Structures are given as structure tokens and as C-alpha cells.
Amino acid sequence: MRFSPCYAILFALDANSGVNNLELMDKLRILTGAAKYDVACTSSGVDRKGIPGALGNSVAAGICHSFAADGRCISLLKILMSNACIHDCKYCACRSSSNTERATLTPEELADLTISFYRRNYIEGLFLSSGVVGSADITTELMIRAIARLREVHGFRGYIHAKGIPGAAPALVERLGRLVDRISINIELPSESSLSALAPGKNKAGILAPMGQIAGMLEQRRQELAVYRHVRPFAPGGQATQMIVGASPETDLHILRLSQGLYKRYRLRRVFYSAYVPVGDSRFLPEVAAPLLREHRLYQADFLLRQYGFDATELLDPDAPWLDARLDPKCLWALRNPQIFPMEVQRADYLQLLRVPGVGPISAQRIVEARRTTPLCFDALKKLGVVLKRAQYFLTCQGKAMPGLRLSQENVYRCLAKDCRVAPSVFGNRMMQQVSMSDLVQDFRLDAALPPLSLLATQPIPSEPAGEFARGGA
């Protein structure tokens, strides 16, 4: 493959922006700081000073964590190749109109930095993204050179996740995919109209084209693996994408339907949701950050789509298109479908059990196996991993409800709204009284008049560690 003379362009850019004079540590500070808005990793780093008599220190900037296919948590250096960009996406700190400090790493600097961190045991891999330096092709070439140096010169076999640049030549996308473990193309915003309003240099077709190419190559590799023992690697960790929520007016239903379509059509491993953070003045953007709780609820709903067989239109509908601040999406669905409950644990099949709040794929499988040999009681369900705090309202064991279960409003809110992180005032001051399941459902529908998550940005929502939010789960 022939590369364009990207070094000349890189150094010309550096000369123009004055970043040649920057020390490597300055570049590291700028480029890891700029990378924090990418959320294809799942928790933040640790800032810890060294102390006399102890060994080592830790710098939060740039070190994040991701989870390998076997569930192992791995530390990644999260960094941009460059925070210079020719585009002017309104929601981005690296946009061309921003007067932020700019820096660009050479491929050698990036590779050597990564290896030196790896040798010091700071990191186990690399998460690499970039602003668009010059053009999509030039940027992709710079990233390829850095990663190729890591793989081929340093013999680095650790995890690498790279962001593809929409508009890059297909041959470059393929070369990048063959070098990395996971590749992702950011969908950025949930609709074409939002893209054209907020990211004028991008369009839906330009983003979906490389996604389609990657999906095709992943499928080709899957077919080759079925026939041949050894095939050329191509992003064995699959592809992912990232979507900013709260910068544009799309509903949660719209976002979940889009995610579902992306999972089906492009075989994505993950859609990462990033709650909008204001990074500049724009009359097109909200003045306040999107609630992290909305991001959290979307991750939970996304998990239901991927792991529990739910359809986006089951979770939400055009008349109620927002996820609820107080209840996780599975409880919300269960309360909207009272005709299905209570479910008898001895008779419900695996897929029915999966729909019960507090029952996951592992506990549902355990129930199906355990009940073959013995009738199950609630104590046994707890030992099988069922979260009874939620499941107790929706299950019977041998025809009986949970002993001592009091379906008071107070109990139900404490258990089902366990994940609620909004201020108590959002719940309203309501009289506590004994209620039945049907009362609860009616009551819940009355509560649907409470503001949806999209409008809760001004509510004092306590912040949570990103890692907890991003893991999702029902």
C-alpha cells in the first residue's frame, strides 16, 4: 500500500499551530484530556501521587478501563492522535472554531509512548481516536503508522481499539481493521437532520459507508474461519459506535430504534451513549449537560435489546417515548404489562423468565435446570441469583406469592425505584397506603405525567462514576 506524504503535512500543520515546541508531556496532557469525551471505554482513571517509601504513582489523564470478552478489566491509554480538526462539529471541544490548545503526536511518539507505558505496567492496551488532521485519509494513515509501529516494530500484542475516520479510503479502513482488536465509527448524533445542523462536515451516508464495509469484512472473516484454520485477522473484537444524547431533540424511543437497527444491520458489538456535555457557546445546543441518568437508562434499555430479546417498540411507544427517571426500563415494561404477571416460576419458560425484573440470563437458566429436580421456593430463587427485591412482585412459587409481601406503595417504590438517583422531590409527596398490584399499575400511569428524562437536566441529579453507569444491565 502506498501512503500519501502525511509527514510533510503533519509537520506543516505543527509548524502552523506551533505545537512543534510542545514537550511530549504537554502533548500527552492535551491529547488525553481531549480524549475524555470518547466513551467507548467504561470507567475513568485514578490520580494518585507517589509517596516516600512506596513505589509508583498514577495519573488519571488518559488511563481508562475496558472489559475484554472474558470479562477481564483492562487498562487502556486513551488518547487522540491529534486534537486539530478541519471540521466544526458544534458539540466538540476539538472543533476548528474552538481556541483550545492544539497538539499532534507523530506516529513514532505515540507508539513509543504506548510502549513505555506498557513496559511500566501502567496500561494493557491503547484506545486511539483523532481529530481530522488535513483529511480523513491523512489522519487514518497517521493512526495506521503508529499502530503498525506498535505491532510490527515493537511486537506489541496487547488490545488496541481505534476510531475510524468517516471518509477515509476503504483500503485504509481495511488496513486499520487488520491491525486493531476493535474498530468503531462514531454515528455521533441520532438523526441526519441533527447531523446537518450540528456537524456540518458529516453526513449519514459518509458514516454508514465504512460501518457497512467493516460489517462486510467481519462477516467475510467469520465465513473464512468456518472453513480455514488460519485467516488474516480483522478487528476480532468487532465494531462499535458512539452516540451523543441530549445535544439534539430525539426521543429515547428514536435512539433505541436506531441502536436496534445498527445492531441488526451492521452487527455492532456495542452502541456507546455519551450524555451531552456543553463545551462551548452555540445557539444550536442546550445550555446544560444532559442528565447522566438518561445515559444510564439508555444503557439499561440497550442491554435489554442485546441480551434479553426485547424490541425497542416494546419498551417505549410514540405516546410514551421517554424512559422513566424512577424505574429501570425492565420494571417500566413489567408495570405496563400487568396481564403477564405474576408468573409461575415452575411453568414459565426461559424467555418468559427473562422478562421478569430481577431475573437475568444466568438466573433464568439456573431456574429452568433446578426446577427439573425440585419445586422452587423464594429462598431457592435467591440462592439461584434472582434479585428478589424486584422479582418478588412478579413471581409466584407453586402458586404462592412471596411470604409476608406487602405491596404497599412505600415498599414498591423502595424496591422498584432502587436505581432512582433523582431528588426525592421528583417523586412528589404522595400519601402512603396499602395497594394491590393493579393499584400500583394505575398509580404508575398517573405518575407518567412526571417530566421525562429529557427535561430533567436542571434537576439535581447526583453524579455517579462513569464505570457504574456504562456497564448497563437490567
Ligand code: SF4
Ligand atoms: S470531526 Fe470529530 S474531532 Fe473533528 S470537530 Fe467533529 S467530532 Fe470533533
